[in-house]
Amino acid sequence: MGKRVYNFSAGPAMLPTEVLEASAAALVDYKGKGYGIAEVSHRSKDFDAVMDEVKARAKALMSIPDGYDIVFSQGGASQLFLTIPWNFLQGSADYVVTGEWAKKAAEAAKAYGTVNVLASSEGTAFDRIPTGWTPAANASYLHVCTNNTIYGTRWSTLPEHPCLFADMSSEFMARVVDVSKFALIYGGAQKNLGPSGVCMSIVRKDLYARIPKSVPKLFNYQVLAEQDSRINTPPTFGIYILLETFRWLEKQGGIAAIEARNEEKAALIYDAIDRAPDFYQGTVTDTPNRSRMNITFRLPSEELTEKFIKEADKKGMVSLKGYRTVGGIRASTYNAMPVEGCAALARHMDEFLAANGKK
Ligand SMILES: Cc1ncc(COP(=O)(O)O)c(C=O)c1O
Incomplete structure (x- = not known):
């Protein structure tokens, strides 16, 4: 194994070393x-297996x-922001806008019908999960983004709806969810599951009855499912890495054990923020809904932010810069980030405060 650092990238993101080694x-x-597995047909016996x-492991x-x-x-x-409304x-349809991605999903859906934005926290820089909204009675579905990768909120309690659609890109398999409460769960793989280029969807089959005939086969969820995701060549190596990740997740004790570890990891960093709230200013006001995957905060100045990032880098912690339009710090602590990585970051925060905070 070569050098490995604590990589806090928001995605594509750190993957477990064991997964990378087995995949390599x-x-x-x-x-x-x-x-190699990337050199066989997607219709071969090897790839069938x-x-x-x-699928068995995900199930x-x-x-x-x-x-x-x-x-x-x-x-x-x-792509799924478009494919999903096209099909369903x-x-x-109802959308709750909790961040940039939820907003993009709502925008994309407008090409296929009326989009009701039931609530949005954009007016307060997406610092909370909006409350006090009610779904429309006749909407095709209610769409939420369960974890806001950019601004650092999450739905700690998920809404209930007979047809709940969820973008789980940034917390797929990072917390226990009751799949039976959803009609559709989807996400890109590149945060918790594997490399970019692969998406995973979990679709309730009764939705297929709604798909208009005009949806071409390549984008038709029912056809994709019936053809076992192989109507054309899928991203085979990406899917193989997912398989290694699922094997790894099982070895960690499954999703409940991973979730407990994610809680512990996030708490280490949030505690460091909460010990010095004047210096480390959390961007989320709605603390029960703080993300366990993307932890966002600001320092008192741009200079201190740069210095914080530079010194973290020297200690083997990389990719801490906030999203390009948001600034500050974002520490992404997906499943593959070990507890020690979060402990190292919390230590860096304390040391940096001692050296640079008001005396
Ligand atoms: C929650 C969420 N949804 C959607 C996306 C968009 O993913 P992609 O760039 O793979 O289309 C992202 C990307 O970071 C995300 O975090």
């Missing part, structure tokens, strides 16, 4: 066959009930 080995010589195992990890399909597709969640929006 399979890339060169898959099970001693003399060829990968698909069967990846077991997330306790996905019968009546749902797992679909892997190419591209990012942004008839008339109108």
Whole structure:
């Protein structure tokens, strides 16, 4: 293994070293066959076995009930912002806008019908999860983004709705969710699951009845599911990395154990913020809904922010810069980030405060 640092990137993000090593080995010589897993047909027996195992493991990890399909597709969640309403929006759909991605999802859906933005926290720089809204009675679905990657909020309690759609890109398999409460869960893989270029969707099968005939097969969720995500060549190596991640997740004790670790990790950093709230200014006011995946805060000045990032880098902590339009610091602490990485960051915060805070 080469050098590894604590990588707080928001995505593509750190992956477990074991997952990378196992994937790298399979890339060169898959099970001693003399060829790599990226060098076989997506319709080969080798890849059939990968698909069967990846779905079985996802089903077991997330306790996905019968009546749902797992679909892997190419591209990012942004493509699905379009594909989903194309398939499932008839008339109108409800969106709660908690951040930039939720807003983009709502914008994209406008091409397919009426979008009701039930509530938005944009007016307060997405510092909270909006409350006091009610879903429309006749909307096709209610769409939420469960974790706000950029501004650092999450829905600690998820809303209830008979047709709940969720973008879980930045907390897929990072917390326990009751899949039966959702009609559709989707996300890009590049934060918690694997590399960019692969999306995973969990679709309740009764939704298929709604798909208009005009949706081409390549984008039709039912066809994608029936063809086992292989209507054309899927991102095979990306899917293989997901399989290694799912094996790793199981070894960690499953999603409940990972969630407990994620709580512990986030608490280390939030405690450091809360010990010095004048120096480390959390950007989220709605503290029960602070993200466990993307922890955002500001320092008193741009100079101090730069210095904080530079000194962290020297200590082996990278990619702490906030989103380009937001600034400040963002520490992304996805499943692969070890507790020690968060402890190291909390220590850096305390030391930096001691050296640079008001005496
Ligand atoms: C919550 C969320 N949704 C959607 C996206 C868009 O993903 P992509 O760039 O893969 O389209 C992101 C990207 O960071 C995200 O964090």
